[in-house]
Amino acid sequence: MTPLNSARRLGSPFLLFALLALGACSSLQSSDSNFLGVITPYRIDIVQGNVVTQEQVAxxxxxxxxxxxxxxxxxxxxTDIFHADRWDYVFTIKRPGTEPQRRSVIATFEGNALKKLDAPALPSERDFVASISRTKATGKTPVLELTDAQKSALPRPARSEAPPVEPAGAVRSYPPLEPS
Structure with missing residues (x-):
């Protein structure tokens, strides 16, 4: 048997195995982008632009x-140098598991003065925060600051009455920098 014929015999099973392996790879992937139906790759939140709310537009x-x-x-x-009198405020957010959001606000100027502001129905700040919140809305606003009564109830730090520590180390004297 010649070396060319033996290479062909070895190559055929390898080629058949490679084709079957590649075909199996596509069937192992599920439609929800899980690897083997078990491992889900990490998807980052993509937030771009300026959030413009009803309070700001008012x-x-x-x-x-x-x-x-x-x-x-x-x-x-x-901003566009060809349309210097138009500013576009665009906001987009893409987060796994939620619908992507996109809002656009257009400010039109005449010279240095605002002519008009085109703003579609925008959410209030509270509605916007609720729409991007990862936790379930409980209807309660979290307490972010202590009241005066809560501050006064906190324990006071202990005062240390230790004597001041003298610096340790070599004592050096240097000659004056300028002649006297």
Whole structure:
């Protein structure tokens, strides 16, 4: 038997095994992007842009300067040198297990003054936080600060009445930097 024929005989089973292995790989993947139906890869949250809420839009009035609008809404996500009188505030969030959100607010200027603000139905701050919250809404607002009564009930730190410690180490004297 020649070396070419023996290579062909060995290559055929290997090629058949490789094709079967590749076909099996595609059938092991499930539709919900789990590996072998057990391991789920980590998906990051993608948040882009400026969150603009009803409270912010309520502060905006026609005739405001660009600086005043920027102070309230933040820097625009999109500015275009060909459309210098238009600022676009775009916000998107993609989070695994929830529907992607996208909002767009357009500020139009005439010179340095705001002409109009195109804002679709925007959520309030509370509604926005509830829509992105990972925990179930309990209806209770978490306490973020202690009351004065709670602060006064906290134990006071113990005062240390130890004598001051003298510095330890070599004592050196240096000559003056300038001649006297």
């Amino acid at each position: 502060q905006i009035k026609p005739g405001m300067t660009r600086d005043q609008v920027r102070d309230i809404l933040g820097s625009p996500m999109l």
